[in-house]
Amino acid sequence: MKSIKYLVVGFFFGIILTKCEAVSWYRIYEMFLFQSFHMYGIIMVAILTGIIGLQVIKRKEIKDIKGNPIVIQDKEKGSTRYWIGGLLFGLGWALVGACPGPIFILIGAGFLSVGLILIGAVLGTFIYGVFKDKLPH
Numbered sequence: 001m002k003s004i005k006y007l008v009v010g011f012f013f014g015i016i017l018t019k020c021e022a023v024s025w026y027r028i029y030e031m032f033l034f035q036s037f038h039m040y041g042i043i044m045v046a047i048l049t050g051i052i053g054l055q056v057i058k059r060k061e062i063k064d065i066k067g068n069p070i071v072i073q074d075k076e077k078g079s080t081r082y083w084i085g086g087l088l089f090g091l092g093w094a095l096v097g098a099c100p101g102p103i104f105i106l107i108g109a110g111f112l113s114v115g116l117i118l119i120g121a122v123l124g125t126f127i128y129g130v131f132k133d134k135l136p137h
Contacts, residue, residue, distance in 0.1 A: 014105040023102035023109075027067045096120070 004069045021027045022042050031039035038075050056062065057070050096117045098106060103121060106114040127137075 013101075014108060017102060017105055018109065023098070023105050025097035028093070028097045092124070 017023050020042060022039065023026070027039055030036035054072060058072065062070055089099075098114065098117055100121055103118050104116055107118065
């Protein structure tokens with residue numbers, strides 16, 4: 001029963017992403033060719049929302065659903081891994097035209113061929129899990 005609220009939020013999030021065309025392959029294609037500001041605007045709003053949300057959580061000392069304090073750990077030093085990870089993520093996003101969130105939205109919208117992208121994403125995550133201890137972190 002508790003999971004229903006997350007499912008409802010997910011449905012609304014999916015509807016919003018669909019209506020603002022954030023799941024459109026064409027919009028993603030435009031973004032990677034630097035032809036349109038549309039997706040960059042959406043990403044900047046998401047970053048701004050995250051910054052504001054984290055500051056509210058830190059300053060108001062908001063607790064989680066179980067009443068425990070939310071602790072946000074500082075990031076470890078070192079930017080190389082973030083650059084490499086970001087480049088790999090962006091390359092995958094550019095090649096398939098979808099990041100992980102919209103994959104489920106596109107499948108729900110009836111684009112069943114995106115199931116292949118989902119399989120690739122799950123396989124990539126599995127491969128990372130296998131080699132995680134051997135990679136520099």
